[in-house]
Amino acid sequence: xxxxxxxxxxxxxxxxxxxxxxxxxxxxxxxxxxxxxxxxxxxxxxxxxxxxxxxxxxxxxxxxxxxxxxxxxxxxxxxxxxxxxxxxxxxxxxxxxxxxxxxxxxxxxxxxxxxxxxxxxxxxxxxxxxxxxxxxxxxxxxxxxxxxxxxx
Ligand code: HEM
Numbered sequence: 329x330x331x332x333x334x335x336x337x338x339x340x341x342x343x344x345x346x347x348x349x350x351x352x353x354x355x356x357x358x359x360x361x362x363x364x365x366x367x368x369x370x371x372x373x374x375x376x377x378x379x380x381x382x383x384x385x386x387x388x389x390x391x392x393x394x395x396x397x398x399x400x401x402x403x404x405x406x407x408x409x410x411x412x413x414x415x416x417x418x419x420x421x422x423x424x425x426x427x428x429x430x431x432x433x434x435x436x437x438x439x440x441x442x443x444x445x446x447x448x449x450x451x452x453x454x455x456x457x458x459x460x461x462x463x464x465x466x467x468x469x470x471x472x473x474x475x476x477x478x479x480x
Contacts, residue, residue, distance in 0.1 A: 331436055336388030341437035344389060348380040353427035355379070363419045367410060386444070387437070401467040408463050410456040417453045421445050 331340055341347050355376040358364040372378070381393040382403060398405075412420075424445050428438055455463065 337437050337440060338384055338387040338389030340434050341387065341441075342434060344380060344384055346431060346433060347383050347387075347389075348376060349431040350424075350427050350433055351376040351379040351383070353430050354424050357423045357427065358420070361419060361423065363413075363416050364423070367412075367416065387441075401469055404452070404455050405463065405467055405469060407452050407456045408458075409460050412453040412456040414453075417449050421449050 331337075338344075338347070341350075355368070358368045368375070378393070378397060381390075381397070383389075385391050385393050425442065428441065433441075458466070
């Protein structure tokens with residue numbers, strides 16, 4: 329099946345419902361994974377919802393995340409000083425792939441999504457090693473300093 333010109337990857341995936349199924353399946357796995365649980369255990373129970381909402385922004389769906397949570401700088405900041413290792417990055421990507429397969433997400437979404445997570449997770453990992461103050465400066469997020477969402 330091919331995409332129609334007016335169809336977004338978000339539509340091809342099956343919209344927010346199917347993407348949330350995928351991120352929920354991912355989060356369940358991450359929480360019990362020996363490599364990832366130390367990072368995710370102290371996290372936000374809404375993680376699956378936020379992640380789905382961010383994917384919606386990226387893949388042409390509703391843009392609510394931008395007004396409700398933040399922009400790309402905010403998402404990068406959420407990983408500040410996590411010091412993500414190569415193994416953790418690879419595991420994150422693999423668990424997301426497993427989750428996508430489990431919910432049988434449409435392959436028209438899956439193929440570009442797979443490239444996206446492989447590439448972007450490397451940026452996320454690299455940024456996670458930048459010292460906190462330097463990253464804050466780079467992202468120009470000082471105005472949010474008192475915003476609780478920005479507490480790492
Ligand atoms: C394609 C790559 C990635 C994207 C697009 C992404 C995106 C996000 C988003 C949107 C959030 C939620 C921000 C919010 O609170 O609204 C988040 C949180 C988080 N991410 Fe990532 N991320 C990526 C890769 C990774 C990797 C490789 C790791 C670690 C191996 C990681 C670990 C985390 C953790 C621990 C949280 C906090 C979870 C929580 O609050 O429960 N992320 N990420």
